[in-house]
Amino acid sequence: MTELAITGLHKAFGTNAVLTGVNLTVPTGxxxxxxxxxxxxxxxxxxxxxxxxxxxxxxxxxxxxVVDAGGSTVVASERRRIGYVPQEGSLFPHLTVRKNIGxxxxxxxxxxxxxxxxxxxxxxxxxxxxxxxxxxGGQQQRVALARALATRPELVLLDEPFxxxxxxxxxxxxxxxxxxxxxxxxxxxxxxxxxxxALSLADRVxxxxxxxxxxxxxxxxxxxxxxxxxxAGFVGDANLVPGVFVDGSVRxxxxxxxxxxxxxxxxxxxxxxxxxxxxxxxxxxLGPACRLAGRVLERExxxxxxxxxxxxxxxxxxxxxxxxxxxxxxxxxxCPVGVSVEGPVLAWSVEARAPGLEPTAAGHESP
Amino acid sequence: MSATTVRELDPAPPPLAPESRPPAxxxxxxxxxxxxxxxxLVALLLLLPLAFLVLEAVQDGWSTLHPLxxxxxxxxxxxxTVSLTVVxxxxxxxxxxxxxxxxxRTDLPGRRIWAVLVVIPVGxxxxxxxxxxxxxxxxxxxxxxxxxxxxxxxxxxxxxxxAACLRSADPAQExxxxxxxxxxxxxxxxxxLAQVRVAVLGxxxxxxxxxxxxYGAFEILGYRTFTTEVYTEFLSGFNAPxxxxxxxxxxxxxxxxLTGEGLSRGRGRQSKAGGLAARVPRPHRLGRSRVPVxxxxxxxxxxxxxxxxxxxxxxILHGGSSTLPSASIFSAAWHTVFYSAAAGLxxxxxxxxxxxxxxxxxxxxxxxxxxxxxxxxxxPGLVIALALTYFSERYAAGFLYQxxxxxxxxxxxxxxxxxxxxxxxxxxxxxxxxxxxxxxxGRSRMEVLWRLTMPLVAPGLAAAFCLVFLEAVTxxxxxxVLIPTGAQTLATQxxxxxxNISYGQAAPYAGLMILIAAVPSYVLGRWFDRLPSRAVAS
Numbered sequence: 001m002t003e004l005a006i007t008g009l010h011k012a013f014g015t016n017a018v019l020t021g022v023n024l025t026v027p028t029g030x031x032x033x034x035x036x037x038x039x040x041x042x043x044x045x046x047x048x049x050x051x052x053x054x055x056x057x058x059x060x061x062x063x064x065x066v067v068d069a070g071g072s073t074v075v076a077s078e079r080r081r082i083g084y085v086p087q088e089g090s091l092f093p094h095l096t097v098r099k100n101i102g103x104x105x106x107x108x109x110x111x112x113x114x115x116x117x118x119x120x121x122x123x124x125x126x127x128x129x130x131x132x133x134x135x136x137g138g139q140q141q142r143v144a145l146a147r148a149l150a151t152r153p154e155l156v157l158l159d160e161p162f163x164x165x166x167x168x169x170x171x172x173x174x175x176x177x178x179x180x181x182x183x184x185x186x187x188x189x190x191x192x193x194x195x196x197x198a199l200s201l202a203d204r205v206x207x208x209x210x211x212x213x214x215x216x217x218x219x220x221x222x223x224x225x226x227x228x229x230x231x232a233g234f235v236g237d238a239n240l241v242p243g244v245f246v247d248g249s250v251r252x253x254x255x256x257x258x259x260x261x262x263x264x265x266x267x268x269x270x271x272x273x274x275x276x277x278x279x280x281x282x283x284x285x286l287g288p289a290c291r292l293a294g295r296v297l298e299r300e301x302x303x304x305x306x307x308x309x310x311x312x313x314x315x316x317x318x319x320x321x322x323x324x325x326x327x328x329x330x331x332x333x334x335c336p337v338g339v340s341v342e343g344p345v346l347a348w349s350v351e352a353r354a355p356g357l358e359p360t361a362a363g364h365e366s367p
Numbered sequence: 368m369s370a371t372t373v374r375e376l377d378p379a380p381p382p383l384a385p386e387s388r389p390p391a392x393x394x395x396x397x398x399x400x401x402x403x404x405x406x407x408l409v410a411l412l413l414l415l416p417l418a419f420l421v422l423e424a425v426q427d428g429w430s431t432l433h434p435l436x437x438x439x440x441x442x443x444x445x446x447x448t449v450s451l452t453v454v455x456x457x458x459x460x461x462x463x464x465x466x467x468x469x470x471x472r473t474d475l476p477g478r479r480i481w482a483v484l485v486v487i488p489v490g491x492x493x494x495x496x497x498x499x500x501x502x503x504x505x506x507x508x509x510x511x512x513x514x515x516x517x518x519x520x521x522x523x524x525x526x527x528x529x530a531a532c533l534r535s536a537d538p539a540q541e542x543x544x545x546x547x548x549x550x551x552x553x554x555x556x557x558x559x560l561a562q563v564r565v566a567v568l569g570x571x572x573x574x575x576x577x578x579x580x581x582y583g584a585f586e587i588l589g590y591r592t593f594t595t596e597v598y599t600e601f602l603s604g605f606n607a608p609x610x611x612x613x614x615x616x617x618x619x620x621x622x623x624x625l626t627g628e629g630l631s632r633g634r635g636r637q638s639k640a641g642g643l644a645a646r647v648p649r650p651h652r653l654g655r656s657r658v659p660v661x662x663x664x665x666x667x668x669x670x671x672x673x674x675x676x677x678x679x680x681x682x683i684l685h686g687g688s689s690t691l692p693s694a695s696i697f698s699a700a701w702h703t704v705f706y707s708a709a710a711g712l713x714x715x716x717x718x719x720x721x722x723x724x725x726x727x728x729x730x731x732x733x734x735x736x737x738x739x740x741x742x743x744x745x746x747p748g749l750v751i752a753l754a755l756t757y758f759s760e761r762y763a764a765g766f767l768y769q770x771x772x773x774x775x776x777x778x779x780x781x782x783x784x785x786x787x788x789x790x791x792x793x794x795x796x797x798x799x800x801x802x803x804x805x806x807x808x809g810r811s812r813m814e815v816l817w818r819l820t821m822p823l824v825a826p827g828l829a830a831a832f833c834l835v836f837l838e839a840v841t842x843x844x845x846x847x848v849l850i851p852t853g854a855q856t857l858a859t860q861x862x863x864x865x866x867n868i869s870y871g872q873a874a875p876y877a878g879l880m881i882l883i884a885a886v887p888s889y890v891l892g893r894w895f896d897r898l899p900s901r902a903v904a905s
Contacts, residue, residue, distance in 0.1 A: 052803045077806045084807040090800045094822045103818070104808025151809055 003028040009058035020211035033202035042191040051077030083148030083156040089140040091132035098128040104151040118146040138173045158190040239276040241318040258344040271350040281323035290338025398728045405720035416754035427608045435612040448592040452578040458518040463525025471533040474650045488671040489523035492841035494583025496520040499675030513590040519671040525570030532566035572628040580747030582844040614750045621745035682874035703856040707839035710778030711832040714786040722790040752845035774849040778839045786831040793827015833887030
């Protein structure tokens with residue numbers, strides 16, 4: 001059974017069309033992330049599902065029941081049994097932790113076992129009498145989640161729940177939230193603009209762009225086989241190099257590479273765009289066996305690994321290449337290196353590329 | 368051809384503080400018609416007195432007004448009013464700012480006690496302060512006397528916003544200035560003063576508006592301004608065109624003050640240190656200057672608080688033959704409390720739709736609606752009272768004139784901007800996001816209103832009520848014009864006695880008036896103390 005199903009959803013604010021035909025299904029018990037750049041309509045989608053706004057066209061159904069079909073058929077947000085965790089937690093400032101968690105429960109149960117259970121679950125025994133302003137950001141976020149889970153909702157919506165947290169706290173709270181959602185067995189939908197967060201946390205990731213879901217897959221599928229070059233760049237670092245299809249593989253400056261093909265590819269002699277993830281780029285000390293020689297331009301050291309910008313020596317070859325290598329391998333800036341690629345790679349025929357993405361050599365930005 | 372390297376299209380922004388995200392949903396909401404209608408009605412009623420005044424002026428015609436406006440009396444009054452306003456405003460700016468800096472930023476002994484004592488004079492009505500000085504120094508008067516007394520009576524209006532600003536300003540800015548090689552004095556001049564500039568300006572506007580509207584204090588000190596003259600015209604058989612002409616000048620002067628403040632604010636913004644992280648600055652050490660500074664504070668509090676309070680106590684104790692205040696003090700107290708409470712209630716209720724519109728449905732029309740209500744600030748209480756009187760006499764055959772309803776309405780109009788400030792702050796305490804969360808937890812609209820919105824908003828509404836109540840209790844000028852026949856408030860009875868130089872009989876009325884006003888002041892103080900922590904929490 002499908003828990004949440006959205007078909008052909010349209011929403012505009014005045015003349016500003018925000019969502020233009022969203023299709024999305026979220027299976028029971030899964031944690032799905034909606035990933036998109038700022039202003040792509042992620043939060044609007046969440047608010048529509050929660051029932052804080054009305055959709056213009058399309059349908060939203062929950063467990064087989066239509067809750068909003070754009071006309072008069074609308075189930076009020078308090079009847080949808082959807083838990084909502086806003087970006088800043090939005091704890092009720094005049095209520096203690098316990099009363100916040102118990103807010104949605106029936107009158108008799110507001111101070112009962114369910115509240116104890118949740119206070120224990122979020123590891124805040126003894127802090128139940130505190131007020132929100134006496135809590136840290138991470139604690140507030142956990143209370144907000146417990147409050148949403150208290151009524152055992154069918155679905156929990158989380159709106160960028162970690163973006164207001166300190167980076168050092170984020171990983172910990174993320175793990176906590178995942179554990180809590182698993183423990184509650186809840187279906188959850190999470191909105192984020194952080195690809196790292198989406199890939200590491202979710203069972204499925206839906207990439208939203210220009211008001212539509214352009215791909216919804218498991219994190220592995222999304223990273224390994226993005227629908228187009230833009231998605232490829234959005235979910236991680238990407239080298240996009242030119243190539244030509246030759247008999248089921250693709251010929252590039254790095255040699256012929258085994259390839260998976262996306263839409264319309266495979267015709268021999270057709271021009272291709274090839275996706276090479278930085279971790280597929282291998283460097284070696286320069287020697288006669290090297291097919292392509294280059295020079296290290298920049299080096300960004302992260303401890304566990306190291307990202308290098310390498311400029312191939314060949315004038316007609318690809319431009320600057322990003323390579324991610326183990327942190328302990330030392331190639332200083334200016335060092336000559338041999339460059340090779342470990343396949344298989346993903347390739348699109350040039351015509352099938354997503355519009356609006358002009359190749360730029362300086363696409364690599366330091367975070 | 369070149370390779371393309373792409374990382375995140377949307378690099379993660381630095382973590383945002385909770386407050387820094389603009390309340391995006393506001394622009395999306397449709398404005399409820401009923402709310403908009405209520406707000407518009409309130410704005411319309413508030414602007415009625417101004418409309419009456421303009422109507423009267425138009426009916427009198429330029430040929431009537433011209434000789435009334437361009438006579439030597441006008442020039443004298445203009446000079447008296449403007450020169451005193453400028454001098455007192457400047458004195459208040461200097462006194463208030465310096466006092467606030469010493470209390471907030473130095474190791475002045477007894478800072479906490481001074482912080483209270485320095486503010487108390489704002490709770491004593493100006494005409495009572497003036498009465499205290501006049502009864503102690505009967506020869507006091509004229510420009511110098513008025514300047515001295517009014518500065519002592521109203522400097523807290525500058526002190527309060529500046530002190531609040533210094534408390535929340537980022538002390539790191541001063542440290543940065545020092546690290547860039549600026550000395551202590553230059554730092555104060557270029558950084559600290561820049562931080563509090565808007566607060567000083569805001570306080571100065573309040574002072575100037577009070578100066579333009581004040582009647583009682585100037586009457587006691589025998590100093591003529593536009594307001595005293597308008598009242599004299601009213602007493603001597605209500606010369607409508609003359610009163611109208613003088614009132615117009617007053618309104619124009621007030622408008623000049625209000626727009627001048629808006630223009631001089633400039634485009635700069637002062638960012639405040641973020642919420643909980645705000646560090647308490649290390650106080651400057653006074654060292655040897657401690658003794659003269661302390662002496663200054665003793666002098667300030669002695670003059671501003673000691674003289675009027677001492678005079679009231681003296682006259683109560685040595686009040687001459689009449690040993691006990693007559694029973695009329697209870698009836699006067701009852702009337703004062705009744706009118707003021709009713710006005711507090713009315714103003715708070717009227718402020719609600721305007722506040723909700725401006726906070727939750729901020730758009731061009733609602734912003735204009737809110738701004739238009741601030742025009743009331745340009746109308747001195749006396750002008751509002753006269754406009755209402757004039758209207759009821761001319762168009763309503765005296766209907767409502769000198770009725771309780773009209774007095775209460777006049778109070779509510781006069782003090783509406785105060786109520787709006789407090790109600791606005793309280794509505795902002797309950798952002799719509801909280802209600803949405805409440806609804807999504809399965810609670811009905813009514814239940815969310817009762818369990819979430821009301822508890823969050825109620826303290827602010829109480830504060831709005833107290834603010835209006837406090838002002839209405841100590842109001843004299845409009846009350847003198849509109850008081851229902853046969854009724855007396857503490858202020859008007861005090862006024863009647865002191866006009867007869869029956870200081871002993873007048874003093875208990877002043878004392879009781881200040882006592883009644885002290886209760887809401889205390890409540891207000893508590894509210895403002897609680898405000899920051901709640902604001903951060905939401």
